[in-house]
Amino acid sequence: MQTLSTEDYLKAIYHVSQSSSGAVATTSIAKQIGAKPSSVTDMFKKLSDQNLVKYQKYQGVSLTNEGVKTALRIVRKHRLWESFLVSHLNFNWDEVHQVAEQLEHIQSEKLTNELERFLDYPTHDPHGDPIPNRALFMKTYSKILLTELPVNKEGVCIGVKDNSSGFLRYLDRRQIGIGTTLQVLHREDFDDSLHIQAGKSTLMITKKTAENIYVKP
Amino acid sequence: MQTLSTEDYLKAIYHVSQSSSGAVATTSIAKQIGAKPSSVTDMFKKLSDQNLVKYQKYQGVSLTNEGVKTALRIVRKHRLWESFLVSHLNFNWDEVHQVAEQLEHIQSEKLTNELERFLDYPTHDPHGDPIPNRALFMKTYSKILLTELPVNKEGVCIGVKDNSSGFLRYLDRRQIGIGTTLQVLHREDFDDSLHIQAGKSTLMITKKTAENIYVKP
DNA sequence: AAAAATATTTAGATTAAACTAAATTTTTAA
DNA sequence: TTAAAAATTTAGTTTAATCTAAATATTTTT
Ligand SMILES: [Mn+2]
Ligand SMILES: [Mn+2]
Ligand SMILES: [Mn+2]
Ligand SMILES: [Mn+2]
Numbered sequence A, B: 001m002q003t004l005s006t007e008d009y010l011k012a013i014y015h016v017s018q019s020s021s022g023a024v025a026t027t028s029i030a031k032q033i034g035a036k037p038s039s040v041t042d043m044f045k046k047l048s049d050q051n052l053v054k055y056q057k058y059q060g061v062s063l064t065n066e067g068v069k070t071a072l073r074i075v076r077k078h079r080l081w082e083s084f085l086v087s088h089l090n091f092n093w094d095e096v097h098q099v100a101e102q103l104e105h106i107q108s109e110k111l112t113n114e115l116e117r118f119l120d121y122p123t124h125d126p127h128g129d130p131i132p133n134r135a136l137f138m139k140t141y142s143k144i145l146l147t148e149l150p151v152n153k154e155g156v157c158i159g160v161k162d163n164s165s166g167f168l169r170y171l172d173r174r175q176i177g178i179g180t181t182l183q184v185l186h187r188e189d190f191d192d193s194l195h196i197q198a199g200k201s202t203l204m205i206t207k208k209t210a211e212n213i214y215v216k217p
Numbered sequence C: 001a002a003a004a005a006t007a008t009t010t011a012g013a014t015t016a017a018a019c020t021a022a023a024t025t026t027t028t029a030a
Numbered sequence D: 001t002t003a004a005a006a007a008t009t010t011a012g013t014t015t016a017a018t019c020t021a022a023a024t025a026t027t028t029t030t
Helices: A004-018 A026-033 A037-049 A065-088 A096-103 A109-118 A165-173 B004-018 B026-033 B037-049 B065-088 B096-103 B109-118 B165-173
Strands: A053-055 A061-063 A154-160 A181-187 A194-198 A201-205 A213-216 B053-055 B061-063 B154-160 B181-187 B194-198 B201-205 B213-216
Touching: A004 A026, A004 A037, A004 A061, A004 A065, A026 A037, A037 A053, A037 A061, A061 A065, A065 A096, A065 A109, A154 A165, B004 B026, B004 B037, B004 B061, B004 B065, B026 B037, B037 B053, B037 B061, B061 B065, B065 B096, B065 B109, B154 B165
Parallel strands: none
Antiparallel strands: A053 A061, A154 A181, A154 A213, A181 A194, A194 A201, B053 B061, B154 B181, B154 B213, B181 B194, B194 B201
C-alpha cells in the first residue's frame, strides 16, 4: 500500500514517460511535482526499493510493470472522479483537477468500481483523456493535433494537451470544447496563426493554441 | 488549514464530548483514535496552540468555538459521503464508515455543497445521525432507546448508537433497519431481554442490543 | 579535449506524527 | 489520609517527506 506522496510521484513518472521517450529525468519530475531535485532523488530510491521503478544513479527512472499498474490505478481514479464532478456536481472542466488530485488517493476498490458503474463505464474524462477500465486497459483512439489537420478538412475536438485552467477557460470563451466541430479555413504563413471554423463561428487562433487541441479527422 | 491527523483528533474530541460531560480525557481519545496516550498529549498541545481546544495539563481538553466548527465541517462531510455511498453506490450501511473516514478529509467547499445538493439536502445519514447543513446547524429530533419504549407502544427505528459493522450486520440479519416499526411485546424480568415485534416478525433481543437502537415513539 | 554549464546526488537539518520508557500527577481504595 | 492504582506527561527515538548547501557527474559548448 502506497502513501499519498509515492502515488503522486508514480503518476508523475507515468505522465512524463508517456510524453517523452527513454528514462525519466530527476528534474522533469521535480518540475511536475513542485519539489526540489534532491527530494526527487530520495523518492526515486524509495520507489526503487519497492520495485516500482528501475533506477540508475544519474540516469533517471523507468516504471516497472508493477509501477505502471500502480500508476494506472491512480489515473483511473483521477479520471473517474473528474468525470463525476463534471457530470453530476456541476463542476466545469477547468475546476476538477485540484479536487481529483485529492480524490485519486482514496483507497477502496469497491468505491472505484461502483463509481465507474454509476457513471455507466465512461471511456474518457472531461478533457478527452482515456479512462483505464477495471483491467487497467484503455481505449485510445487515433487523434491528431489541430495544427496537423489539413486545410478545409473537418475534424471534431476530442481532447486537449494542456489541461491548465487558464487554457481551458480560454477555450470556453472561444466556445471550443470536446465535441466541437473544427475546420481550418486558412493557415497564415507569416506567423502560423489559423483561421478556423469552430461550430458556427469563425475565429483566429495562434499556433500555440492549435498545438494544444486534439482532433479526430 | 488542518492536516488529516488533526482533523481526526478534532472529530474524536467532538464525538467523545457529545457522549459525556466535562472535559475530554487523554485516554478516551487514545482509545477512539487508536494511538498511545503520549501521542494524544502531543496533539492536545498542538491543537491548543491553534486555539482549537482549551487544554490544561492533566485536566483534558474541550473544544473552542472554532474547534467545534472545524469538527462539524468534518462530520458534515463524513455523513454526506456515507449517504452518497449508500444511496448511489450500492454500499451497505455497515461498509461506509471506513471509506467516509478518508473522504471526509477532501478539501473543497464546492464539492461538499454540490454533493449536498445532488443528494437533495439530506438531514440524516444511513445510521440515523444528523447531517450539519451549510451553516453547520443540524436538526436533532427527539429519540429514546428501545429499552425506554413502554411495553406495547409502537415506535420507529430512527438510528443506532453502535455503528460497528458487527452490530449493523446483526441488525440486517434480524431485518431491523432505519424505518422499521418496533414494538416491545414483553420485557423479561430475569435477564432484561425483550420480546419484540419488528416489522412483520417477532423476535427476542438482549438488553445490550436494545440499548443500541434509537426509536421515535 | 578542456572548460563551462547543467543535472544530479550527498550530507545534514527540519517538521509532523507516531512510538517506548520513565517520571509525575491525579484518583481510588484501604 | 496515606498507599496503591490509574492516568497523564516528559524525554528521547523513529520514519516519511521535505528542504538547503555542497559535492559530484554528465552534457554542452567553445
Ligand atoms: Mn494527488
Ligand atoms: Mn483529466
Ligand atoms: Mn478520517
Ligand atoms: Mn454515520
